[in-house]
Amino acid sequence: MSRNRLVRYLNLRSLALILFYSIISLASYWAAYELRFDFNVPENHGVDRINTLTWVVGLQLMLLIASGQFNSILSYFRLPDALRLFSGLFANALILISMWYIYKGQNVPPRAVILTYFLISFLAFASFRVLMRVKSSRGIEDWLTMDSAENVIIIGAGEIGAGLCSDLMNKTRLGMRPVAFLDDDLKKVGRYVHGVLVADTVDEISTVAKLYSATKAVIAFPSASVKRMRQVAELARNAGLAVDTVPALTDLVSGRAELSQLRPIQLEDLLGRDTVDLNSDDIRNMLAGKRVLVTGAGGSIGSELVAQILSYAPAELLCIDQAEIAIFDLQQNVLKSAAAPTTKIITRVIDILNEAQLVHIFNQHRPEVIFHAAAHKHVNLMEDQPVEALHNNFIATKQLARIASQHSVERLILISSDKAINPTSVMGVSKRLAELALGAQQSASGNQTKFMAVRFGNVLGSSGSVIPIFRKQIAAGGPITVTDPDVTRFFMTVEEAVGLGLQSATQGSGGEIFVLDMGESVKIIDVARQMIALSGLRENTDIDIEFIGLQPGEKLYEEVQHLSEELKATRHARVMRFVAPQNTTFDIEQLCSELEAVMQRSDVREIKQAIQKYVPEYTPSV
Structure with missing residues (x-):
């Protein structure tokens, strides 16, 4: 609606309301005389009624305006509104009574008429407002x-x-x-x-x-x-x-x-970005009526995936996780409140490294779309446990991709990480190897499954991320520990990341790596300072900030693109696609064979050197 049309509409509304209130006030005044004289008004009082009608009704309208009746939204009427209406009409009655005593009843309505006028007016106006409100009222408590x-x-x-x-x-x-x-x-x-x-x-x-x-x-x-x-x-x-x-x-x-x-x-409200405009029709076409599997469904990203996928009405949603408590929390916090009357929801405690169990799940439920979110993601923990990181992030992904291809799954989407770009950590390089495993399976003979990866940045508030750590440190009275005053990271809310992940999945034809537009990087020191302020505390007075130096595997700043990758646009402005040149010399089976041999010896340095042989951009911390 244009500004001029809006002004005309408001003016017409005000005029109509004044006219309507004038009619109610006039009718109430007329009825007050009739009731006072039992519907037989003497001639002299009838003349007085006509002579006083204009200014008495005008006075009442002025006091109604003063009490805010013409500024109220009519459909909202509660006890405060009723009291405000009462005060305006009562003030009018007091003024008229005062005038009766001052002018000894000359050219002023009789006292009984004034009282009756007040009561009838209040009942009439209140009834009108009640009628406007009653359709949205839920009961008597709604008025208190x-x-x-x-x-x-x-x-x-x-x-x-x-x-x-x-x-x-x-x-x-x-x-x-x-x-x-x-x-x-x-x-x-x-x-x-x-x-x-x-x-x-x-x-x-x-x-x-x-x-x-x-x-x-x-x-x-x-x-x-x-x-x-x-x-x-x-x-x-x-x-x-x-x-x-x-x-x-x-x-x-x-x-x-x-x-x-x-x-x-919370910090998530202040560091996140504007709402993502998703093409919901594409996502619905991908998921509606399908059998969907989510691995790592109990994690922070997995549980949000489950919640958003349910809104697109899949026929069946199978949620698996190796952690019993994660599945329990998913059932209590997400699945109980999710509205999905047409979706069959199944939860299972399963380790995806267990090939026999995984094959049984595929045979029983025949998933058509898979979101693979199961992963170890803590950089510092995995740095000293490369065997665990490789098993869970790389070998399990390779196995899942092979089984998915064998069962003709439509598409599999790996939730990867920006730490897979020019990795310096075991966690990051294990995710890069997972991406390479998908690429190898995509090129395998007879494969019909579309494999793709989506790289996420740091998800605000996810388990193991910096935000929950800072919250605990603030609750304990500090200090907040920051690795370096110049360290920066990209941040996304879990809702935004998952929404864009779903959007990316609709655009893949197989073999792509999608990266989400993560906006501007944020200094971790600024995050710490904002969290202190949000807690109502002061830096260096209530909470100290302590610098502890970069930990093994950590970068000063995250990167968004590998040098060999070519960036291409997609149908969504916040999603980009990377295309890397095909490495014809890369042998995924030879890599697995060599890694399994060195992993048996559990030598951290040897494992990192073996990985670097196949991922030359990996710079391990020794």
Whole structure:
């Protein structure tokens, strides 16, 4: 709607509302006389009624305007709105009574008429507002407010903010009272939502917080840009407010969360990026009605894969993980709340290195699409245990790819890592070997499966990542340990990474390595400082930061492309495709044979040297 049309619409709405209220007020005044004189109004009082009608009704309309009745959204009507309506009409009655005594009843309605007029007007206006509200009311508790609770400012007076306000008023056990809204839309400022005033713009949060004695701000615009979210959080913290936010839109839409399930604003909200626009039709065409297998389904990436895949209604979703507790957590935290009435969900505790079990699973469930997220991913732990990293990340992937090809799986998508690019760690090179294993299987004789890999950056909040470590260090009183003041990393939210991973899977024809647009790299020292601020603490006063030096296998900065790889665009702006020249001298079977021989001797240096022979870009730490 254009600005001019919007202005005309608002003007017409205001005129229509004033006209409607005028009719109600006029009818109430007329009825008050009829009731006072038992529907037989004397001639002299009838003349007085006509003579006073204009200014009495005009006075009432002015007081209704003063009490905010014309600024309220009609479909929102609660006890605060009723009290505001009552106060405006009661003020009108007091003025008329005062005038009756001042002018000794001359040219002023009788006292009984004034009282009756007040009562009829209140019932008429309140009934009108109730009719506008009743269709969205859930019961008598929907009309009550809290007697004693924490004063909360809701930032964002849109649908999400209005719904949150309603929830907080309903659920008094949460102990939060909405006292004001803030919104950047100037047309909303000065109006009421559920009886709560849109007090000002967001930039005036400090003034509004003092005026309403608020102690907390809730950010209720989950679709806002990350940059704006960061600015608002900073303004709220500077105003001395605790900052909460509503769940993500994806969680609200999927039913995994309710509006009132507030959480403190976290680093993920401030380091992530704007919502990814996915081509859901392509993903749905790939998954709907299919039998899907997710390995490592209980991990941070695997569980998000499960949640997002379920929203595309596969016929069957098989979730496997070698960790019993991971499968249990998946069942309790994801599968119970996921809405997938048409999907058969199966969970199994299985080690994908167990070939016999894996073949049995394929024979029994015949998966058509596989997302391979099972992996060891902790750089420091794997550096001294290359045998474990190679078994779980490389050999298991090679075996899974072979079995998938034998069972004519449509496509297999490996969740790889940016640490596979010019690797310096055992974990990184084991993921690179997994990519090479997929490439070899793609070229195998008779293969019909589409194999592809998707390289993720650091996923915010995933197990073993820097964010949970920093949280624990802050909770313990510090210090926060940072390897180097110049170390940088790429960060993505798990929702964004998985969403783009699904998007990548729709574009592969076999043999590709996709990399996600990870934006700008972030200094780890800046991450530590932001986390200290989010905790309400001060650097070097409450929490110290300590530099411990780069650990074996770690890089100062991550890379996005190997020198031999050619970058090509895809149909999605946030997904890129790497094409490496075909290495005709690479022999995956010879590599496995040699690695298995050296792995039996468990000599870390020898294993790293054997890997470097086949992955020359690998620079091992010795």
